[in-house]
Amino acid sequence: MIARLRLAALGLASLGPAAPGLLPPTPAGLGSAHPMHTSVTDLAHDPARRALAISVRAFADDFAAAVPGGGDSAAARYLRARLVLLDRTGRMVPLRWEGAAREGDVVHLRLAADLPAGPAGMRVRNGVLCERFGDQVNLVRASYGGRTVTLLFTPGDGAKLLP
Numbered sequence: 001m002i003a004r005l006r007l008a009a010l011g012l013a014s015l016g017p018a019a020p021g022l023l024p025p026t027p028a029g030l031g032s033a034h035p036m037h038t039s040v041t042d043l044a045h046d047p048a049r050r051a052l053a054i055s056v057r058a059f060a061d062d063f064a065a066a067v068p069g070g071g072d073s074a075a076a077r078y079l080r081a082r083l084v085l086l087d088r089t090g091r092m093v094p095l096r097w098e099g100a101a102r103e104g105d106v107v108h109l110r111l112a113a114d115l116p117a118g119p120a121g122m123r124v125r126n127g128v129l130c131e132r133f134g135d136q137v138n139l140v141r142a143s144y145g146g147r148t149v150t151l152l153f154t155p156g157d158g159a160k161l162l163p
Contacts, residue, residue, distance in 0.1 A: 034105075037062060037133035041083065041126055045119050045144035052119060054095065054111040056083065058129060063107050066132055075100055075109060082128045085113060086159060088121040119144045123159035130155040 039058040046053065056079065064070060067078045076097035085093040098110035115122075119142055126138040130153075138153040142162050151160045 034059060034061075037129060037136045039126075039128050039136075039138045041128070041138065041140045043119060043124075043140065043142040043144075045115060045142075047118065050114065050116040052085075052093075052113045052115040053098075054083070054113065056109040056111070056128065057106050058109070060102050060105055060107040062129055062132065063109075066129055072097055072100065076111075079109060079111060079128065082126070082130070083111075084125040084127075084159065085119075086123040086125075087115075088117065090123075093122070119162050122162045124151060124162060125157070125159040126151075126153040127155075127157075 037059070039056060041057075042053075042055045044053045044055075045051075063075075067074045076095075080095050083095070085095070087093055093113045093115060095111045095113050098112050100107060100109045102108075124140055124142070126140050128136075128138055130136045130138070134155055136155055140151040140153065142149045142151070144162075149162055151162075153160070
């Protein structure tokens with residue numbers, strides 16, 4: 001089962017970068033139009049900039065239903081409440097909204113964070129869409145220090161450590 005979820009999530013991850021733009025409205029009632037509820041979040045640390053680029057990909061209909069009215073500020077508030085990064089000292093890492101774009105059935109949501117010490121030792125919690133779907137699966141792939149670490153989150157999971 002987990003292998004199939006990972007393959008499906010990797011299918012989302014294989015979509016290339018999208019152009020900047022707003023999340024267009026999605027017709028109501030499409031939240032269960034697909035059999036899986038998943039998101040893929042990429043965390044990429046740039047040591048030269050001392051920053052973390054964050055990309056969240058989710059089914060557009062699911063995300064639109066979770067963020068009624070849409071818009072960048074609503075999407076940013078939603079993500080900041082559910083995607084939580086804690087530095088090594090336990091302090092919340094502030095996330096900056098960078099934009100959103102829709103590509104077919106997927107929405108790409110971009111955030112950034114100043115992270116001078118890098119993500120090693122940071123704790124991550126990803127509860128995106130978990131309040132909507134009991135079978136939600138969120139993958140977080142973190143790339144830093146020449147390595148890639150993948151964390152898997154389901155409803156009820158707490159923060160997990162990036163080694």
